[in-house]
Amino acid sequence: MYRWDFTPIWAHGDLLLAGLGNTLVLTAVALAGGLPVGLALALARLSGNRLMAAPAGLVIEVFRTTPPLVQLFWFYFGLPIILNVEMTPYLAAALTFTIQSGAFFAEIFRAGIVSVDKGQSESARAIGMSKAQAMRRIILPQAVKRMFPAMMERSIELMKTTTLVATVSYADLLYQANELAQKTFRPLEVFTAAALLYFVTITLVSALGALVERRMAQSGEMTR
Amino acid sequence: MTYRWDFTPLLDNWQALAMGAVGTVRLFAVCLVLGLGFGLIVALARRSRWRLARWVSIGFIEFFRNTPVLVQILWFYFALPMLVPVEITPFTAAIFGISLNSAAYSAEIYRAGIQSIEPGQWEAARAIGMSGLQTLRRIVLPQALRRVLPALTNRGIEIFKMTTLASVVAYIELLHQGKLIASLNFNPLEVYTVIGALFFLFLYPLVRATYALERRLARSD
Numbered sequence: 001m002y003r004w005d006f007t008p009i010w011a012h013g014d015l016l017l018a019g020l021g022n023t024l025v026l027t028a029v030a031l032a033g034g035l036p037v038g039l040a041l042a043l044a045r046l047s048g049n050r051l052m053a054a055p056a057g058l059v060i061e062v063f064r065t066t067p068p069l070v071q072l073f074w075f076y077f078g079l080p081i082i083l084n085v086e087m088t089p090y091l092a093a094a095l096t097f098t099i100q101s102g103a104f105f106a107e108i109f110r111a112g113i114v115s116v117d118k119g120q121s122e123s124a125r126a127i128g129m130s131k132a133q134a135m136r137r138i139i140l141p142q143a144v145k146r147m148f149p150a151m152m153e154r155s156i157e158l159m160k161t162t163t164l165v166a167t168v169s170y171a172d173l174l175y176q177a178n179e180l181a182q183k184t185f186r187p188l189e190v191f192t193a194a195a196l197l198y199f200v201t202i203t204l205v206s207a208l209g210a211l212v213e214r215r216m217a218q219s220g221e222m223t224r
Numbered sequence: 225m226t227y228r229w230d231f232t233p234l235l236d237n238w239q240a241l242a243m244g245a246v247g248t249v250r251l252f253a254v255c256l257v258l259g260l261g262f263g264l265i266v267a268l269a270r271r272s273r274w275r276l277a278r279w280v281s282i283g284f285i286e287f288f289r290n291t292p293v294l295v296q297i298l299w300f301y302f303a304l305p306m307l308v309p310v311e312i313t314p315f316t317a318a319i320f321g322i323s324l325n326s327a328a329y330s331a332e333i334y335r336a337g338i339q340s341i342e343p344g345q346w347e348a349a350r351a352i353g354m355s356g357l358q359t360l361r362r363i364v365l366p367q368a369l370r371r372v373l374p375a376l377t378n379r380g381i382e383i384f385k386m387t388t389l390a391s392v393v394a395y396i397e398l399l400h401q402g403k404l405i406a407s408l409n410f411n412p413l414e415v416y417t418v419i420g421a422l423f424f425l426f427l428y429p430l431v432r433a434t435y436a437l438e439r440r441l442a443r444s445d
Binding site for chain 2: 002061062064065066067068069070071073074077078079081082084160161163164166167174177178181187188190191192194195198199202203206
């Protein structure tokens with residue numbers, strides 16, 4: 001019978017927490033980059049201009065259809081050869097996950113924008129708004145509310161996918177756990193602790209998301 | 225100065241890539257069957273009469289959906305052998321991680337499908353003398369599965385993409401073989417471009433087919 005011993009993990013708990021911090025930083029950076037990239041891709045795809053729609057569509061489809069680990073390796077090992085620059089694990093991870101989550105967010109934006117009744121943009125244009133104004137003031141505010149659950153789900157997927165960066169030695173939670181397991185010879189305790197940390201973090205984030213979602217639904221009813 | 229692409233080392237090593245492709249398809253097939261199969265069992269357990277079965281199934285779904293699949297694979301590879309005195313191969317660890325993760329996701333898909341069938345159908349089947357199990361098998365599941373077919377196809381595509389994670393525990397699949405070729409020939413740009421292209425060319429038709437299926441089912445419903 002195996003005797004569990006978590007003392008080495010408590011002793012190095014700061015390592016795991018530092019890893020969790022890096023996981024959260026990377027997720028936040030990819031979100032901050034991915035949302036505008038996603039909006040830009042969605043607007044380009046909906047623009048009706050083939051020169052903009054076709055490349056945007058290609059980026060969206062390629063990044064949604066290929067495995068994220070292959071994308072990460074491409075950005076980390078492949079891209080520096082074209083650009084002739086040095087690539088750090090952080091930069092490669094931030095680039096990969098910004099573009100990749102952007103591709104997924106683009107489809108959520110698109111579905112949200114398309115779901116707003118056509119009459120809304122027509123009446124906005126009729127009272128003299130430009131296309132961009134109508135999008136910014138009328139369409140997007142309504143679309144964002146509807147997109148929120150899907151955005152939340154995608155952000156959680158993003159956080160889980162960031163574990164892949166451990167393979168290019170960015171010091172996220174999984175990477176730190178792997179190091180600690182080798183140092184302490186306690187893989188069972190370390191990986192269990194890491195899994196629990198992920199579980200607690202992700203459960204908290206989704207609970208927070210659900211709370212915001214309910215608030216938004218309530219405030220929507222009141223203004224109506 | 226522009227980089228000169230050179231694909232000859234890849235063409236010379238096509239056998240290594242073919243071996244990787246076989247490994248990818250093998251892992252995918254096993255995980256697809258186990259993941260979607262076990263997912264149905266979990267979904268049925270979740271609506272079981274017994275409270276214990278419901279709790280276990282909810283706990284399983286929540287835990288496997290709220291932890292990263294790579295952590296799951298590494299847990300089965302590095303941690304599980306400490307608990308049980310058996311050797312865990314990279315193949316087994318990958319099967320455990322990917323199948324259980326997919327089971328948790330597909331259980332929620334099945335559940336949505338079963339819930340979408342109106343209660344009147346259950347009542348009608350019971351009224352003509354079918355047992356609960358018969359109703360499920362003959363009336364509810366055939367309709368529910370049809371409705372969730374696009375979601376299940378999407379899950380299948382996700383499973384195919386997930387197989388690349390097995391390269392982290394050195395299971396021989398496409399990405400693992402690519403890494404090997406890249407480290408021997410110093411050509412990561414060509415290698416990862418080709419691997420990405422292979423996945424895209426294989427999966428994109430399936431993605432389009434799923435869209436088409438979705439539209440068709442939406443029309444017929």
